[in-house]
Amino acid sequence: MPDGDAAPRRATISDIAQRAGVSTSAVSYALNDKPGVSASTREHILAIASEMDFAPAAAARMLSQGRTDxxxxxxxxxxxxxxxxxxxxxxxxxxxxxxxxxxxxxxxxxxxxxxxxxxxxxxxxxxxxxxxxxxxxxxxxxxxxxxxxxxxxxxxxxxxxxxxxxxxxxxxDDATGIREAVRHLHGLGHRSIARVAGASTLAHVHIRDEAFAAECAALGVRHRILHGDFGVELAERHTNDVLDDADDPCTAIVYDSGLTAVTGLKTARARGVSVPDQLSIIGWDDSLLTTVTDPPISVMSYDxxxxxxxxxxxxxxxxxxxxxxxxxxxxxxxxxxxxxxxxxxx
Amino acid sequence: MPDGDAAPRRATISDIAQRAGVSTSAVSYALNDKPGVSASTREHILAIASEMDFAPAAAARMLSQGRTDxxxxxxxxxxxxxxxxxxxxxxxxxxxxxxxxxxxxxxxxxxxxxxxxxxxxxxxxxxxxxxxxxxxxxxxxxxxxxxxxxxxxxxxxxxxxxxxxxxxxxxxDDATGIREAVRHLHGLGHRSIARVAGASTLAHVHIRDEAFAAECAALGVRHRILHGDFGVELAERHTNDVLDDADDPCTAIVYDSGLTAVTGLKTARARGVSVPDQLSIIGWDDSLLTTVTDPPISVMSYDxxxxxxxxxxxxxxxxxxxxxxxxxxxxxxxxxxxxxxxxxxx
Missing domain, CATH: 3.40.50.2300 (Response regulator)
Structure with a gap:
C-alpha cells in the first residue's frame, strides 16, 4: 500500500448500492437525507453504509468546503x-x-x-x-x-x-436601563441607593456601574456599589452589609440579576426589614423566578x-x-x- | 486537473512551516493544540494555516477514524x-x-x-x-x-x-417516588388526592400514573389524574377543575413538575384557597423556583x-x-x- 497507515480501500456509493440491492441514486438520497426513498429503505441503506464503514459524502464535503453547520x-x-x-x-x-x-x-x-x-x-x-x-x-x-x-x-x-x-x-443598552432604574427610585423619594453588582471585570457590569454613578450624581442621590459574582452567598452578604450601615441607611437596592434580587428579598425579610415598605428592590432580567416571590420583584426587563x-x-x-x-x-x-x-x- | 471540481493543491504542514518560519513539529503542535509552542507562535501558525486554507489534520483524522468528540x-x-x-x-x-x-x-x-x-x-x-x-x-x-x-x-x-x-x-425511580408522595399525604389524613400530570404519551408520566393509582388504591385513597403538557395554561385549568369539583373535594394535588406546582399554588391562592391549610401541594424536581414562593413548595426531589x-x-x-x-x-x-x-x- 502506498500510504503506510491507510485503511483498506474505502467503500463507495456503488458498493453500498450493490450490497443493499438499490440504485446509487437511492444511496445518495439516503446518505444526504433527501426525499426519494422510503424511511425503511433509508434506514436499510444507512445500516449497510455504517457496516461498510462508509465515509459519507457530507463528511468529505465538510473537508473540502470547510462547513460544519x-x-x-x-x-x-x-x-x-x-x-x-x-x-x-x-x-x-x-x-x-x-x-x-x-x-x-x-x-x-x-x-x-x-x-x-x-x-x-x-x-x-x-x-x-x-x-x-x-x-x-x-x-x-x-x-x-x-x-x-x-x-x-x-x-x-x-x-x-x-x-x-x-x-x-x-x-x-444597559446604561440607559440602569439610568431609568435610578430615576424611578429618585421619583419615589429615594435619596440613598445601593447597587449589588456582578463581577467588576465584566464589561456590562462596568457599564452599569458608570451609568449608575453618573445618574445618582446628577440627581443628588447618595450611592454605593458592591461587586460580587452573581452568586447567592455574596448577594446575601452584600445585602446585609448595606442594611448594617447605620450611618447612611439605603432605602433601595438595585441588583444585577434576578437570582441576586431574590436573595436580597429573602435576606431583608429574614432581618425583619419589610419590602417594599422599608426597602425597595429592583432586579435585572425578567424570568419566572422574579414573578413567583411574594411580593413579585420589580425588574429591569427585556426579552x-x-x-x-x-x-x-x-x-x-x-x-x-x-x-x-x-x-x-x-x-x-x-x-x-x-x-x-x-x-x-x- | 484530474478531478473536475477539485480545489488547487492542498497546503501541507511543510508549506505552513515554511511560510511561518517554524519547524513542521511546531506546526503540528499548534494544529493539534498540544504544548510545545508559545501562545503567540500558535496563533501565528493557525493564522497562516487559515490563510492557506489548510485542511487540518483533525478534520482528516475525523474522516479516517470517524470521531467527532x-x-x-x-x-x-x-x-x-x-x-x-x-x-x-x-x-x-x-x-x-x-x-x-x-x-x-x-x-x-x-x-x-x-x-x-x-x-x-x-x-x-x-x-x-x-x-x-x-x-x-x-x-x-x-x-x-x-x-x-x-x-x-x-x-x-x-x-x-x-x-x-x-x-x-x-x-x-419515579414509581417509588410517587408512592412515597401518596403515602406521605395519606399519613397526613388526605383521603382524596389529584394528580396534575404531564402528557400521557410520555413514558415517565405513564409510570407515575400507574404507581400513583396503585398506591392510592392500596391505601383506600380516592384519586383522579388530569393529563396536560407541563405548560402553565393547562396546569391552571386543571387546578381549577380539581377545586371546582364539589362532589369529591380533593385536599391534595401532586404535580409533575416545579413549574406546574408553582402555577397550582398561584391558582389556589387566586381563588382564596389557603395552602397548606385547605390544600396540600407537592411538586416534582427541586429547583430554585419551588423555594422562592411563599410558602416554599414541598417537592419530590433528586439531584x-x-x-x-x-x-x-x-x-x-x-x-x-x-x-x-x-x-x-x-x-x-x-x-x-x-x-x-x-x-x-x-
Whole structure:
C-alpha cells in the first residue's frame, strides 16, 4: 500500500448500492437525507453504509468546503450555577430558535477559565468543528477579540459594542436601563441607593456601574456599589452589609440579576426589614423566578430569548458573507411589581 | 486537473512551516493544540494555516477514524418554554460536567416534532456530526430505539429501562417516588388526592400514573389524574377543575413538575384557597423556583445535575467499548417545605 497507515480501500456509493440491492441514486438520497426513498429503505441503506464503514459524502464535503453547520458557544460558568441563571438558559433558547431556522446546531461547552475557553476556540478552529462562535461575558480589553481575528474564526459578540473590538455585535443598552432604574427610585423619594453588582471585570457590569454613578450624581442621590459574582452567598452578604450601615441607611437596592434580587428579598425579610415598605428592590432580567416571590420583584426587563434569536440572525448574515453592524437588540425597561414603593425613613 | 471540481493543491504542514518560519513539529503542535509552542507562535501558525486554507489534520483524522468528540442531544420542546423548565437546564448542566471531563462537546438542537427529531439523527449519522446521542422524553414503543439501532448510532437513553429497548440507560425511580408522595399525604389524613400530570404519551408520566393509582388504591385513597403538557395554561385549568369539583373535594394535588406546582399554588391562592391549610401541594424536581414562593413548595426531589453527569459517564463508557447496564441515578424523595399539612375538610 502506498500510504503506510491507510485503511483498506474505502467503500463507495456503488458498493453500498450493490450490497443493499438499490440504485446509487437511492444511496445518495439516503446518505444526504433527501426525499426519494422510503424511511425503511433509508434506514436499510444507512445500516449497510455504517457496516461498510462508509465515509459519507457530507463528511468529505465538510473537508473540502470547510462547513460544519455548527456554531460554538463556550460558557465560563460553574455548571451548577448555570441552571439557576435564567439569562443563559433564555439566551440559549433564543439562539436555538434562530439557528434552527438556519439548520445549524449549537455546540455548547463549559470552560473552567479563560485559558480553557481560548484553547477551545483554537481547537475548534484546528479541527473544523464549528463554522463560527458566539462570544459572551466580555471583559475590558478582551483577548478573545484578537484570538478569533488571528485564527480566522468568524464570531458574533453578545455584549456592548464599545468592548467587542469591531466584531459583529448584538447588544442591549444597559446604561440607559440602569439610568431609568435610578430615576424611578429618585421619583419615589429615594435619596440613598445601593447597587449589588456582578463581577467588576465584566464589561456590562462596568457599564452599569458608570451609568449608575453618573445618574445618582446628577440627581443628588447618595450611592454605593458592591461587586460580587452573581452568586447567592455574596448577594446575601452584600445585602446585609448595606442594611448594617447605620450611618447612611439605603432605602433601595438595585441588583444585577434576578437570582441576586431574590436573595436580597429573602435576606431583608429574614432581618425583619419589610419590602417594599422599608426597602425597595429592583432586579435585572425578567424570568419566572422574579414573578413567583411574594411580593413579585420589580425588574429591569427585556426579552432575552429575542436577544438570542437576534444574535443567531447576525451570525447567519455573517456566514452568508455580510458583515452586519452592531445590532441593538433591546433596552431594559422597568417592570414595576411589588418590591418598589415610596421611600420611608428606616 | 484530474478531478473536475477539485480545489488547487492542498497546503501541507511543510508549506505552513515554511511560510511561518517554524519547524513542521511546531506546526503540528499548534494544529493539534498540544504544548510545545508559545501562545503567540500558535496563533501565528493557525493564522497562516487559515490563510492557506489548510485542511487540518483533525478534520482528516475525523474522516479516517470517524470521531467527532461531540455528543448530540435533540430536545422536542417549545424553546420559550425550555428556559422555564429547570429540569432540562439542570440536565444539560450535568451533561456538560461529565462531557467536559471526557473532552467532548454537546451539540444541542431543538426539533419541532418527532419526525424532525428522527431526521436529525439520520443526518447527524450520515454527516458524522456526532459520535453518539442522548435520548430523552421516552414514549411507549419509542421508534427512536429502532432507528439508532438500525443506523448504528451509539445512544444512551435517559428514561425508565422498561421503555428504552435495551439501550444503555440512566434512570430515576419515579414509581417509588410517587408512592412515597401518596403515602406521605395519606399519613397526613388526605383521603382524596389529584394528580396534575404531564402528557400521557410520555413514558415517565405513564409510570407515575400507574404507581400513583396503585398506591392510592392500596391505601383506600380516592384519586383522579388530569393529563396536560407541563405548560402553565393547562396546569391552571386543571387546578381549577380539581377545586371546582364539589362532589369529591380533593385536599391534595401532586404535580409533575416545579413549574406546574408553582402555577397550582398561584391558582389556589387566586381563588382564596389557603395552602397548606385547605390544600396540600407537592411538586416534582427541586429547583430554585419551588423555594422562592411563599410558602416554599414541598417537592419530590433528586439531584438532576448528577443525573446528567451519570448519563454522560455511561456515554463515555459506551464509546470506550463497554456496554454498561441500566444505571439507577436516583430515587426522588420528599423534601417537605411549606405546602403540605394535615388534611382539613374543604
Amino acid at each position: 455548527t456554531v460554538g458557544l463556550v460558557l465560563r460558568r460553574d455548571p451548577r450555577f448555570l441552571a439557576n441563571e435564567s439569562f443563559f438558559m433564555e439566551l440559549i433558547a433564543g439562539l436555538e430558535i434562530g439557528l434552527a431556522e438556519q439548520h445549524r446546531g449549537l455546540l455548547l461547552q463549559l470552560a473552567v477559565d479563560r485559558e480553557a475557553e481560548m484553547a477551545m476556540y483554537r481547537q475548534w478552529k484546528a479541527a473544523q468543528r464549528v463554522d463560527a462562535v458566539l462570544l459572551v461575558d466580555f471583559e475590558r480589553d478582551d483577548p478573545r477579540v484578537g484570538l478569533v481575528g488571528g485564527i480566522g474564526l468568524p464570531a458574533v459578540a453578545i455584549g456592548d459594542p464599545s468592548l467587542t473590538g469591531g466584531l459583529t455585535t448584538a447588544w442591549t 432575552v430569548v429575542s436577544y438570542g434569536t437576534a444574535a443567531a440572525g447576525l451570525l447567519g448574515a455573517l456566514l452568508a458573507g455580510r458583515e452586519p453592524a452592531a445590532h441593538l437588540a433591546g433596552t431594559p425597561t422597568l417592570h414595576e411589581r411589588g418590591t418598589t414603593a415610596r421611600a420611608e425613613a428606616r | 461531540t455528543v448530540g442531544l435533540v430536545l422536542r420542546r417549545d424553546p420559550r418554554f425550555l428556559a422555564n423548565e429547570s429540569f432540562f437546564m439542570e440536565l444539560i448542566a450535568g451533561l456538560e460536567i461529565g462531557l467536559a471531563e471526557q473532552h467532548r462537546g454537546l451539540l444541542l438542537q431543538l426539533a419541532v416534532d418527532r419526525e424532525a427529531e428522527m431526521a436529525m439523527y439520520r443526518q447527524w449519522k450520515a454527516a458524522q456530526r456526532v459520535d453518539a446521542v442522548l435520548l430523552v422524553d421516552f414514549e411507549r414503543d419509542d421508534p427512536r430505539v429502532g432507528l439508532v439501532g438500525g443506523i448504528g448510532l451509539p445512544a444512551v437513553a435517559i428514561g425508565d429501562p422498561s421503555l428504552t429497548g435495551g439501550l444503555t440507560t440512566a434512570w430515576t 438532576v445535575v448528577s443525573y446528567g453527569t451519570a448519563a454522560a459517564g455511561l456515554l463515555g463508557a459506551l464509546l470506550a467499548g463497554r456496554e454498561p447496564a441500566a444505571h439507577l441515578a436516583g430515587t426522588p424523595t420528599l423534601h417537605e417545605r411549606g405546602t403540605t399539612a394535615r388534611a382539613e375538610a374543604r
